[in-house]
Amino acid sequence: MGLLQDGVWKDQWYDTKDTGGSFERSAASFRNWITADGSAGPSGAGGFAGASGRYHLYVSLACPWAHRTLIFRTLKNLEDHISISVVHPDMLADGWTFDQNFDGATGDTLFGLQFLREIYLKTDPKLSGRVTVPVLWDKERNTIVSNESSEIIRMFNSAFDGITGNTDDYWPKELRDEIETINARIYDTVNNGVYKAGFATSQEAYDAAIGPLFDSLDWIDGLLGARRYLTGDRITEADWRLFTTLVRFDQVYHTHFKCNLRQITDYPHLWPYLRALYQWEGVAKTVAADHFIRHYYYSHDMINPNRIIPISPNPDFMAPHGRG
Numbered sequence: 663m664g665l666l667q668d669g670v671w672k673d674q675w676y677d678t679k680d681t682g683g684s685f686e687r688s689a690a691s692f693r694n695w696i697t698a699d700g701s702a703g704p705s706g707a708g709g710f711a712g713a714s715g716r717y718h719l720y721v722s723l724a725c726p727w728a729h730r731t732l733i734f735r736t737l738k739n740l741e742d743h744i745s746i747s748v749v750h751p752d753m754l755a756d757g758w759t760f761d762q763n764f765d766g767a768t769g770d771t772l773f774g775l776q777f778l779r780e781i782y783l784k785t786d787p788k789l790s791g792r793v794t795v796p797v798l799w800d801k802e803r804n805t806i807v808s809n810e811s812s813e814i815i816r817m818f819n820s821a822f823d824g825i826t827g828n829t830d831d832y833w834p835k836e837l838r839d840e841i842e843t844i845n846a847r848i849y850d851t852v853n854n855g856v857y858k859a860g861f862a863t864s865q866e867a868y869d870a871a872i873g874p875l876f877d878s879l880d881w882i883d884g885l886l887g888a889r890r891y892l893t894g895d896r897i898t899e900a901d902w903r904l905f906t907t908l909v910r911f912d913q914v915y916h917t918h919f920k921c922n923l924r925q926i927t928d929y930p931h932l933w934p935y936l937r938a939l940y941q942w943e944g945v946a947k948t949v950a951a952d953h954f955i956r957h958y959y960y961s962h963d964m965i966n967p968n969r970i971i972p973i974s975p976n977p978d979f980m981a982p983h984g985r986g
């Protein structure tokens with residue numbers, strides 16, 4: 663695992679020395695938006711119009727952020743319009759690679775390259791920064807549109823509606839304020855909270871992450887006792903953003919990231935809710951436990967130096983959920 667410095671790959675782990683042992687996620691570097699008519703979005707440059715066959719998505723099936731984009735590609739019927747490449751689950755000295763010796767790792771189906779960093783370097787041979795998934799690539803302008811999953815899902819939510827005819831809206835105007843409030847807490851304490859606990863290199867940093875994580879899970883469990891989805895009767899992006907963390911929790915975060923106060927299967931409302939989302943049409947096929955179990959335990963050798971993959975529980979995501 664590493665990063666690019668002036669176009670040169672350097673193999674190094676996250677630096678937590680200057681932050682008292684706390685992991686801080688870097689901001690994504692490509693922030694353009696695909697819009698229906700190609701006008702500029704909330705950030706970046708314009709010129710990226712929704713079009714069939716123009717865009718390509720690079721994902722890891724292990725990564726919760728990339729997983730969001732895959733779910734939206736499915737929910738919004740974009741599979742025939744946006745092609746994908748799936749990286750190998752191991753993220754070692756060369757970062758994400760296009761090795762194909764793992765079921766479901768497709769290689770780079772666009773250029774046949776070996777490393778994900780080579781896709782980043784196509785935008786600028788002197789690029790500096792982390793090489794992360796997901797990456798949304800524009801085949802027409804030969805550049806990265808975006809590598810920020812929270813923005814890619816909003817593009818998928820609306821920019822291709824004229825092409826697919828699918829107008830399902832997971833970011834409805836009237837719920838935006840509430841979605842943002844819920845997203846902010848869940849991002850900080852749950853989605854990124856598990857990483858803050860897992861990547862902490864001091865007891866203080868771990869303690870600062872683990873309390874808020876389980877406080878938030880209790881809060882969400884309470885909410886879901888009174889409503890079907892996070893904002894009420896209607897499923898929104900807030901639910902899908904939470905889902906990709908919940909579905910990895912018992913098999914990975916509980917043990918590997920030391921989030922072991924409780925499992926999701928212990929919660930009276932969260933667990934049936936997780937099953938309901940898993941059983942949503944098309945979603946189960948986006949969940950690849952073999953990729954995420956292998957990725958985390960095998961790639962993070964500073965957490966698990968002997969790369970022993972523990973026996974994991976096997977929650978029955980297909981059991982009836984009883985949530986209507």
Ligand SMILES: N[C@@H](CCC(=O)N[C@@H](CS)C(=O)NCC(=O)O)C(=O)O
Nearest residue numbers: 690725727792793794795809810811
């Ligand atoms: N802000 C990004 C974060 C993506 C991210 O951190 N992806 C991880 C995989 S789960 C990654 O590629 N990490 C490689 C690295 O940090 O070097 C997003 O949400 O799209």
